[in-house]
Amino acid sequence: MNNGFTHYKNNIYTKIVGVNEVGKLYSINPYAVYKGELFPASEESKTGKVLLVTTNTELAKKMGFKRTDKYMYSKSVEWDEVEIIEERKPYSLD
Template structure:
């Protein structure tokens, strides 16, 4: 599955970024090579976190995986399964054109062969205000 969510660069290393219940910024990873002695594995799950200040990130961005299928863009819904990828759209006209199944009032989904799909990651940069 391609990356999805908030990511940031801290000390020239990319981490997933989240916030805790107190709205503190956390960087997190399950890669032991990215972990220093000030990271914690709070739940003994193999996921290490470190509380940081947002301004200590050199980059912050949101990544949304998308699929190009028959020259149209769709949402990627899940991991690959049996050589297929699960796509979705809220566009009823597009869904009818490609025979997607209606799975919710305004949403349509379909399994398609992986070889018919190009997965891309759309990135939206988020400004970081540095303290002066």
């Protein structure tokens, strides 16, 4: 907060900066390793669990996922059941 950040919610703080103040930008995508398989992951706001998703029908059946849309399957798991990894890709405003 001493550096100009404002509290948004929970443990999230924000600050608006000029493009010339930024050294590097990244696009960060979270993934979870669950039972040896890699899935896109996010935190469920209602339960606080890890939400895993896939469009792979066979993998979904094998892992006990539920169909949540025409081609999407999902499953909520506890944090200690997964290993979270991040994919960082350089990002450009150009």
